[in-house]
Amino acid sequence: MPRRPMYEKIWDAHLVHEEPGQPALIYIDRHLVHEGTSPQAFSGLKAAGRKVRRPDLTFAVMDHSVPTKDRQLPLVDQIAAAQLAALDRNCRETGVPLFNMQSSNQGIVHVIGPELGITQPGQTIVCGDSHTATHGAFGTLAFGIGTSEVEHVLATQCLSQFKSKTMLIRVSGKRPAGVTAKDIILTIIGRLGISGGNGHVFEYAGDVIRGLSMEGRMTVCNMSIEGGARAGMVAPDETTFAYMEGRPFVPRGKDFVDAVEVWKTMASDAGAKYDRIFDLNGATLAPQVTWGTNPGMVTDVTGRVPDPASFTDPVDREAATRALEYMALEPGKPITDIALDRVFIGSCTNSRLEDLRLAARVVDGKHVAKSLKQALVVPGSRGIKVAAEKEGLDKIFRAAGFEWRDAGCSMCIGMNADVLPSGERSASTSNRNFEGRQGKGSRTHLVSPMMAAAAAVEGHFVDIRKWGVDGGE
Amino acid sequence: MQPFTKHTGLVAPMDRVNVDTDQMVPKQFLKALTREGFGRTLFYDWRYLPGEKPNPEFILNWPRYKGASVLLARANFGCGSSREHAPWAILDYGFHVLIAPSYADIFYNNCFKNGILPVTLPDDQIDELFLRTEKTGGYKLTVDLEAQTVTDDSGLKYSFQLDPFRRECLLNGWDDIGLSLRFEKDIAAFEREHPRRAVMYEPLDVVITKPSG
Numbered sequence: 001m002p003r004r005p006m007y008e009k010i011w012d013a014h015l016v017h018e019e020p021g022q023p024a025l026i027y028i029d030r031h032l033v034h035e036g037t038s039p040q041a042f043s044g045l046k047a048a049g050r051k052v053r054r055p056d057l058t059f060a061v062m063d064h065s066v067p068t069k070d071r072q073l074p075l076v077d078q079i080a081a082a083q084l085a086a087l088d089r090n091c092r093e094t095g096v097p098l099f100n101m102q103s104s105n106q107g108i109v110h111v112i113g114p115e116l117g118i119t120q121p122g123q124t125i126v127c128g129d130s131h132t133a134t135h136g137a138f139g140t141l142a143f144g145i146g147t148s149e150v151e152h153v154l155a156t157q158c159l160s161q162f163k164s165k166t167m168l169i170r171v172s173g174k175r176p177a178g179v180t181a182k183d184i185i186l187t188i189i190g191r192l193g194i195s196g197g198n199g200h201v202f203e204y205a206g207d208v209i210r211g212l213s214m215e216g217r218m219t220v221c222n223m224s225i226e227g228g229a230r231a232g233m234v235a236p237d238e239t240t241f242a243y244m245e246g247r248p249f250v251p252r253g254k255d256f257v258d259a260v261e262v263w264k265t266m267a268s269d270a271g272a273k274y275d276r277i278f279d280l281n282g283a284t285l286a287p288q289v290t291w292g293t294n295p296g297m298v299t300d301v302t303g304r305v306p307d308p309a310s311f312t313d314p315v316d317r318e319a320a321t322r323a324l325e326y327m328a329l330e331p332g333k334p335i336t337d338i339a340l341d342r343v344f345i346g347s348c349t350n351s352r353l354e355d356l357r358l359a360a361r362v363v364d365g366k367h368v369a370k371s372l373k374q375a376l377v378v379p380g381s382r383g384i385k386v387a388a389e390k391e392g393l394d395k396i397f398r399a400a401g402f403e404w405r406d407a408g409c410s411m412c413i414g415m416n417a418d419v420l421p422s423g424e425r426s427a428s429t430s431n432r433n434f435e436g437r438q439g440k441g442s443r444t445h446l447v448s449p450m451m452a453a454a455a456a457v458e459g460h461f462v463d464i465r466k467w468g469v470d471g472g473e
Numbered sequence: 474m475q476p477f478t479k480h481t482g483l484v485a486p487m488d489r490v491n492v493d494t495d496q497m498v499p500k501q502f503l504k505a506l507t508r509e510g511f512g513r514t515l516f517y518d519w520r521y522l523p524g525e526k527p528n529p530e531f532i533l534n535w536p537r538y539k540g541a542s543v544l545l546a547r548a549n550f551g552c553g554s555s556r557e558h559a560p561w562a563i564l565d566y567g568f569h570v571l572i573a574p575s576y577a578d579i580f581y582n583n584c585f586k587n588g589i590l591p592v593t594l595p596d597d598q599i600d601e602l603f604l605r606t607e608k609t610g611g612y613k614l615t616v617d618l619e620a621q622t623v624t625d626d627s628g629l630k631y632s633f634q635l636d637p638f639r640r641e642c643l644l645n646g647w648d649d650i651g652l653s654l655r656f657e658k659d660i661a662a663f664e665r666e667h668p669r670r671a672v673m674y675e676p677l678d679v680v681i682t683k684p685s686g
C-alpha cells in the first residue's frame with residue numbers, strides 16, 4: 001500500500017463507483033442542511049418524483065435567517081418566515097431530523113455538527129455551505145456544495161466528484177502569546193492568497209496546529225475556503241478523542257474505544273506525498289487585522305494600511321485601490337488608528353465557548369468605548385449559550401456593555417435583523433469581509449475574538465499582546 | 474437541463490479580479506424558495522442606486538452592453554460562498570458563457586449544473602479579448618463547445634480545454650442525478666458492505682417525522 005495522506009484514505013474508503021475520465025461517485029456519511037440553500041433542492045427532488053434516500057444521515061437546522069432575540073415572537077420578516085416554514089415542511093415530509101428555531105440544540109450548522117458529535121473522524125460530510133470545511137478539524141473530509149448537489153445527495157446519498165490535489169500546510173514552532181487560531185489562518189490566507197488553494201484540499205499540521213484545541217482547529221479549517229481550498233483537515237489525535245467522548249452522537253463504552261482505534265488509522269501515513277507543501281514558522285505570527293475587501297487583504301496589527309502603489313502586480317494594485325476606496329481608508333494609516341462603529345463576536349468561525357471565554361477575559365471589568373454604537377455577542381449554538389451562562393460569561397459581557405443574543409449566523413451575513421448599516425465599520429470575528437457582506441455598504445475588519453473584544457473597549461484596534469492575555473491553554 | 478452546443482453573443486467585460494458570489498447575489502435575496510427570477514438581483518449592489526435605479530456607471534448598465542450573453546471576466550471569478558443563486562442569476566440575466574482565466578472551485582462546478590459554459594483561457598488571450606470588447610462596438614464571440622473554440626468575426630480563434638466528461642454532460646444536457654442513479658446497484662452494495670448509521674445516544678431536542686409515502 002503506498003503511503004497516503006488522510007484525504008486519500010477517506011476518499012478511497014468512500015468510493016462507490018469509479019471510471020477513468022469521469023468523476024467518481026463517493027458516499028456521503030453526513031449531509032447537513034440549512035434553510036438558505038435547500039428549498040430549491042427539496043422542490044427539485046419532489047418535482048422529479050424522487051425521495052430522500054437516507055433521511056437518517058441527513059440533519060437540518062435553522063441558522064441563517066433566524067432572529068437572535070425575541071424568538072418566541074412571530075417573525076417580522078415574512079420572507080424569512082416562509083423560508084423557515086419551507087424547511088420545516090420539507091423535513092416533515094421527508095423524515096429529515098430538524099433542529100428548528102425553538103430547539104435547545106439549535107445553532108449554526110457548523111457549530112452544532114461537532115458539538116453534538118454528528119461530525120466524526122474519517123467521515124465524508126457535505127452541506128450547501130462553503131464553510132463546511134470547519135468539520136475537517138476532526139480528520140473529516142468536509143466541503144461545501146451547491147444546491148443542485150444538495151439535491152443530488154438527497155436523492156443518492158452520493159456525490160459525483162473529481163479528486164482534488166493535496167496541500168500540506170505546516171505551522172511549526174510555538175504559537176506566541178496573544179496569537180490565536182484566527183490569526184494563524186488569516187496569516188496563511190494572506191501569504192497564499194485567496195485563490196492559492198484552488199483545486200486543493202488543505203491538511204494542517206505542525207506543532208502549532210497540534211497544540212490547538214478542537215475549537216481552534218475548527219477556526220482554522222473553517223476558513224480554508226477563503227484560501228480557495230474546498231476542504232481543510234487536521235489529523236485526529238488525543239485532543240480530538242477527548243473532545244468527542246460523551247457527545248450525544250458519539251459511540252459509548254467499548255464502542256467508543258473501538259471507534260477511536262479506527263479513527264487513529266485515519267491520520268496521514270508518515271512520508272505521505274502531497275502535491276504542494278507550505279511551511280509557516282509559528283514564531284513569526286502576530287495578531288491579524290484585515291484592511292480590504294477579501295480575507296487575503298490582511299496585515300499584522302502593528303502594520304499600516306498598505307499603499308496600493310507598493311503592489312508590483314497591476315491587478316493587485318487595482319484591487320487594493322478599489323478596496324481602500326470601499327473601506328474609506330488612507331494608505332499608510334496605522335491599523336491601530338482605525339476607529340470602529342460596531343463589534344461583532346460570533347459566526348461559525350469564532351463563536352464557540354473557548355472564543356467567548358477569551359473575549360470575556362479581555363472585557364472583564366472594563367466597558368466598551370462610548371464611541372461604539374453596538375457591541376454584539378452571538379453564541380454559535382444554544383448549547384454554547386447555556387454553557388457560557390453557567391460560567392457567568394453573559395454577565396461579564398453585559399456589564400461591559402455588550403448585547404448577549406441567541407444563536408445563529410447573525411451579523412456574519414446579515415440575513416436577519418442584525419445588519420451593519422451602510423458606511424459603518426466593524427471589527428468582526430466572522431470569516432468574510434466582502435463588499436456588503438454584513439450589510440450593503442458595510443465595512444468589515446476580520447479579527448480574532450480577543451482582538452475584537454479589546455477593540456470594543458478602546459473603540460479602535462489595539463495590539464492584544466500588550467494586554468498580557470494569552471490565546472490558549 | 475438545456476444542452477449546450479454553440480453560442481454566439483454580445484460580450485460584456487467585467488474587469489475585476491476575485492469577483493465573489495456575495496456580489497453576484499447579495500444575501501438579502503437568499504431567502505427565495507425557487508430558482509427563478511434571480512436575473513434582477515445579479516450584481517445588485519453594484520448595479521443599482523437607491524430605489525433600484527440603474528447605476529449608469531456600472532458597466533452592465535451601459536447601453537452598448539445591453540443584451541450581452543457572454544461575460545468576460547478576470548481571475549478567480551466566483552470565489553466565496555457556495556450559493557448556487559449566483560449561476561442562477563447569471564443565467565436568468567441572459568449570460569450563457571463566461572470567459573475568464575480562472576474560477577473558484579464550487580462556482581465552476583455550479584455553472585455546469587445549470588448549463589452555463591465557463592471557458593478558461595490564458596491571461597494574454599483574456600487581455601486581448603478585453604481590448605477587442607472595449608474598442609469594438611457590438612463585439613460578439615462565438616463559443617463552440619464541440620470544437621472547443623472561441624472565435625470572432627475578424628479571424629480571432631482561441632482553443633480552450635475542458636474536462637471531457639463535463640463537456641459531454643453539457644453537450645447532452647444530462648441530468649446529474651439521473652447519471653448517478655445508473656449506479657444504484659453500486660450504491661446499494663456499498664450500503665450493504667459498509668452500513669452507515671447515525672445513532673443518537675441521548676435524546677435531543679429535535680423534530681423527527683416518519684418520511685411520508
Ligand code: SF4
Pocket residue numbers: 063064108109110129131347348349408409410412413430431
Ligand atoms: S456564520 Fe456566517 S459563514 Fe458561518 S454558516 Fe453562518 S453565514 Fe455562513
